[in-house]
Amino acid sequence: MKKRYGVVLIGCGHIGEQHLEDIYFRETIKIVATVDNDEERARLFAAKYGADHYGTEYIPYLTLAETDIVIIATYADSHLSIMEDCLRYQKHVLCEKPITPDVQSGRKFYELVKNAKTKVLIAHILRHNKSYQAIADLIHNGAIGDLKLIRMVQNHHTMNWPRYQRLLEVCPPIVDCGVHYIDIMQWFSGSRVVEVSGMGCKLDADAAQDNYGMIHIKMANGCIGYYEAGWSKNLASQNIKEFIGDKGRISLLLRENRSQDREEGDLITVYTNNRGDYQSINIQSKYKDMYAQLSTLIDMIEQNIPANPSIDEVFSAFYIALEADKAIKNGTRLAIQPMGELQENRRNYNSKPYLIKENHHETDQFFDKQIC
Ligand SMILES: NC(=O)c1ccc[n+]([C@@H]2O[C@H](COP(=O)([O-])OP(=O)(O)OC[C@H]3O[C@@H](n4cnc5c(N)ncnc54)[C@H](O)[C@@H]3O)[C@@H](O)[C@H]2O)c1
Structure with a gap:
């Protein structure tokens, strides 16, 4: 039987919704939690996409064993700190672009991903x-x-x-x-x-x-x-x-x-x-084929294929x-x-x-x- 991946979405906005609406009904996916600074948005997303939990803080959902993958769909200025937390809790991550707002934090993000023990894919959807x-x-x-x-x-x-x-x-x-x-x-x-x-x-x-x-x-x-x-x-x-x-x-x-x-x-x-x-x-x-993109991350996890694009290509662009x-x-x-x-x-x-x-x-x- 195929594994069912537990997914947490952080950032219930425009692109967060496009991620969920293409994946929530798949048999290999379970939406564990939806998180947003705006609690009402998180609640609405949880109700619409069948998440078990919702809230304004994401750490509680990173501690759950059922969370396999985190989708980071917040603005670029929060990607680095959220990525650090996700990797500390050994979660696989699909993170929206741009990786960060400036080159200094971008280099830190790059190093973090290069040294990650789990799989990270940056959402270059095209x-x-x-x-x-x-x-x-x-x-x-x-x-x-x-x-x-x-x-x-x-x-x-x-x-x-x-x-x-x-x-x-x-x-x-x-x-x-x-x-x-x-x-x-x-x-x-x-x-x-x-x-x-x-x-x-x-x-x-x-x-x-x-x-x-x-x-x-x-x-x-x-x-x-x-x-x-x-x-x-x-x-x-x-x-x-x-x-x-x-x-x-x-x-x-x-x-x-x-x-x-x-x-x-x-x-x-x-x-x-x-x-x-x-x-x-x-x-x-x-x-925006969000399921194809998430499937690439799942193939990275299951088959150890390289990220597409690689973090080097992401950083270069x-x-x-x-x-x-x-x-x-x-x-x-x-x-x-x-x-x-x-x-x-x-x-x-x-x-x-x-x-x-x-x-x-x-x-x-x-x-x-x-x-x-
Ligand atoms: N890949 C693509 O095609 C694509 C398309 C649009 C946007 N994006 C990227 O996605 C990111 C979000 O853009 P958007 O258009 O969805 O914006 P948006 O304003 O529609 O949604 C962002 C959501 O994140 C929430 N948020 C912000 N910081 C947060 C935090 N620290 N913790 C929890 N929630 C937080 C906001 O409350 C908001 O609901 C941007 O980096 C943008 O560049 C990518």
Whole structure:
């Protein structure tokens, strides 16, 4: 019989709810407790997702033997102290990004995870998204030749402005969301960021800091990219994901942004210039596949597989996002120095040939050339 994992959620907010609603009914999961500074939120979550306990303090639930996994879904400024407590009580942890708000505490977090006796996965949810995995496969198998340019925009028109205002007290969107997309740039290109510059501004007077940023990135292999992230009452929601190589182009249109055939899922379009044709791939992909993510942690526990992404990859994306924010604030272009072990950018996603075999590169050769 499969083990049933006891899960404690700390942080009953927007992302905490997305975690629970995708896992609470699974036969391998039991929600032990829900915890929030706001007791009423914790109570509501416990009632909705069948938790045995709820409260404002998490330590009592870390002492329970039935607690196997803790999901940390609070703001980045509390991740380090909660992680320390979870590891002291020898719990496995799924922790939301960004790991912390600044590089000093980020290094402590990194060391803590590196030395952990239990398993820790940082919630880079797009690593578990089927559409992003398919695009990685296509690129890694040479569908568009050598990746040259990455264009990504992720702007939110904020309906729940107070939630974003609270997030802005800790991190600007270029860091909060940027860690995902910088990780994608390194994952897809198989290279690492060597240079970053950017600009940002405060679009809303009542934002705690810049709530819009635009960064330019150069990778060691010559690939370049830009990323734009904003949360504002004034911005339109916009989502551009485009990857251009020397033999073609891949673009991703999420299901919710499709005007038709939405029921088919996300739409990946692959243009190849040697044939001048377009191929459409529909992927039944959940944007935030929380169960796939938690299943990765369970596989780490049961099969000792590595984290995806590794803590080195997580730290690397986090560090670059902070440097990007610094470049915006100081109006400078920054070189990103290799950071010993932290520069490691291995591809631990198990790539399989996906489609379009005509342009197939010898994968190992491709990566020998790309990885630095
Ligand atoms: N992976 C993703 O796609 C994704 C998406 C959204 C948010 N996030 C991340 O998740 C984190 C939370 O964001 P959110 O949008 O859910 O915020 P939110 O404001 O909706 O929820 C946060 C909740 O945590 C509670 N909380 C804060 N500190 C606490 C503490 N020390 N102990 C107990 N409860 C505490 C708050 O009361 C609130 O209910 C942030 O780090 C954010 O960057 C990740």
